[in-house]
Amino acid sequence: MTEYNPKLATWFRNEPNSEAGINNIQVPGQAQNIVWQTRHREPSRYEEALVEHLEAVFATGVVELDDLVAALNARGSRTEAAALWSTDSFQAEMARLGY
CATH class of the missing domain: 1.10.10 (Arc Repressor Mutant, subunit A)
Structure with missing residues (x-):
């Protein structure tokens, strides 16, 4: 199990990301369920x-x-x-x- 959402780490900036969502269309039943959706890294x-x-x-x-x-x-x-x-x-x- 992944301990954080690796996609958030690239979006964790003060300015909007122009790439957010690109190549992230989810096919019903085939999307990966990331338990820690809102973590951009593991807690220290x-x-x-x-x-x-x-x-x-x-x-x-x-x-x-x-x-x-x-x-x-x-x-x-x-x-x-x-x-x-x-x-x-x-x-x-x-x-x-x-x-």
């Missing part, structure tokens, strides 16, 4: 670890941003630059990652 180890921490924190019932940030820091989760989380850095990271 940092991203996977962040998801694990977020799932664990949300499982405890935390729903407020300040509490979430405090819980991430308490669990030892850090930013990609190894800094403690703040509400601003968390929101910026979620915007960067597209969540």
